[in-house]
Amino acid sequence: MRYVLFMMTTLTLILPSCLSTARLSDLPKTADEINFDAYAKGVTQNAKGIWTFKTLNEYYLETSVPITQETLIKMIRQALLVRNYKLNTINVEATRVTASHGMSANEWAYVTGVYFKRTPDKMRVYIRTKITQDITGGVKNNLSEKLGMIIGEYIRQMASQKA
Numbered sequence: 001m002r003y004v005l006f007m008m009t010t011l012t013l014i015l016p017s018c019l020s021t022a023r024l025s026d027l028p029k030t031a032d033e034i035n036f037d038a039y040a041k042g043v044t045q046n047a048k049g050i051w052t053f054k055t056l057n058e059y060y061l062e063t064s065v066p067i068t069q070e071t072l073i074k075m076i077r078q079a080l081l082v083r084n085y086k087l088n089t090i091n092v093e094a095t096r097v098t099a100s101h102g103m104s105a106n107e108w109a110y111v112t113g114v115y116f117k118r119t120p121d122k123m124r125v126y127i128r129t130k131i132t133q134d135i136t137g138g139v140k141n142n143l144s145e146k147l148g149m150i151i152g153e154y155i156r157q158m159a160s161q162k163a
Helices: 002-018 036-040 069-082 143-162
Strands: 050-054 058-063 086-091 096-101 110-118 123-131
Touching: 036 058, 036 123, 058 143, 069 086, 069 096, 069 110, 069 123, 069 143, 110 143, 123 143
Parallel strands: none
Antiparallel strands: 050 058, 058 123, 086 096, 096 110, 110 123
8 A cells, every 4th residue: 555655656756857848938039049040050942932840849931922921811811720829929029920729639738929020022921830748759740831831831821822
């Protein structure tokens, strides 16, 4: 009985220390905190006008397709809703949109920030996702990439409609 009590107490103390909780405060507050130029290095022109960069928890895309900030925010909002996110903030001055996704049967909880910046000839979009995870390491797929691909598809659809 003492052994069981000791093991239960030990597990209760050790396992929570292996858990990383995703919080909106883990994300940058504004797009000014993102070094868009570092992500844009090596950009090549392609026929569709969209270039991307990805890592395990972030995704960057830029487009030369003319798009207004308002239209981009609508596309971001729609993409988040398609991926079952709950919108937290749409901050036009900080050029960011944040959203969260609760834990489900097959996914960990996570938060995502979508940041955007206009240059004279491009619109740049940076997406970062922070997941809640345990000792197993959490999800192995890039949730930011999935969201970025939806936004990129919306941009392509808009460009083809105007053409």
